[in-house]
Amino acid sequence: MxxxxxxxxxxxxxxxxxxxxxxxxxxxxxxxxxxxxxxxxxxxxxxxxxxxxxxxxxxxxxxxxxxxxxxxxxxxxxxxxxxxxxxxxxKPAGTIRLTAGEYAANAILFPALSRLLPNYPDINVEVIVDYGLTNIVAQQVDAGIRPGELVAKDMIAVRVSSDLRMAVVGSPAYFASRKRPKMPQDLTSHNCLNLRLPTHGGSLYAWEFEKNGRELNVRVEGQLVFNSAGLLLEGALKGLGLAYLTEGHVQSFIAKRQLVRVLTDWCPPFSGYHLYYPSRRQPSPAFSLLVDALRYRGK
Known part of the structure; x- marks a missing residue:
């Protein structure tokens, strides 16, 4: 014809x-x-x-x-x-590459993905666990998840969690022979589990505290250094020292009395996790769905 x-x-x-x-x-x-x-x-x-x-x-x-x-x-x-x-x-389809810390991947990404992906079988997600401030443009990553205060100003940031708090924790066995610290300065006499992050130029992470407008950064000492929050938690559970972790990371262990929290009044809330991506990015239907699935709507 x-x-x-x-x-x-x-x-x-x-x-x-x-x-x-x-x-x-x-x-x-x-x-x-x-x-x-x-x-x-x-x-x-x-x-x-x-x-x-x-x-x-x-x-x-x-x-x-x-x-x-x-x-x-x-x-x-x-x-x-x-x-x-x-x-x-x-139909939304394609691969989305994300970078996040281990805790954010477990606590924020997985719940959102478990709701989203079964309904969209053509969407694939690659999660890269990275504690550094990844240059998502240079590394060809679509987006990252970090605390809001660490997100660059030229990025679009979407809140994906409530405010965060840090927690200093140790096991009951650890405190059986040691006094609980009352002030951040008391940590100098404790065996603390250190964290080495690329975010801080490879140096050990200083524990940050604040109370009544007074800020203190304490460079703790101890026998063990890790580059993973998961290992810090495991070390604290085994009684090897005090760990400084996000509250959500340790809450269940505190509730079960496997960990004891100290210096609570020195750990105020700070900006929660945000999904960030370049402002010039043109979101695909798949990416827009993921952003909506991750978006924090309060409780």
């Missing part, structure tokens, strides 16, 4: 369905005279009159009715197939 024939047949179908050149022309976005000429040309090419025209009505001839009933369903099927292809094209 020639391209012109297909266009002419669509014009004929519109007139036969509407029983009006005026309504069909409006539907097709052309003038009535142009539509009339298209149908007349089609009739001349096939040598059969397809429409009976009077001043009051337009009705298909016997040949026109046969053509209408024959090709009408076929064009409807093609329209349905094209609509299905359009839906497939618009």
């Amino acid at each position: 020639k391209r012109d024939d297909a266009g002419d047949l669509l014009a004929f179908l519109a007139v036969a369905r509407e029983r009006s050149f005026t309504r069909a022309a409006a539907q097709l976005g052309m003038t009535q005279s142009a539509l009339s000429q298209i149908v007349r040309n089609l009739e001349e090419r096939i040598g059969v009159r397809l429409l009976n025209r009077t001043t009051r009505s337009v009705t298909p001839t016997q040949a026109g009715e046969r053509l209408f009933l024959s090709i009408g369903p076929k064009f409807s099927e093609m329209d349905a197939d094209l609509a299905a292809l359009s839906e497939l094209r618009e």
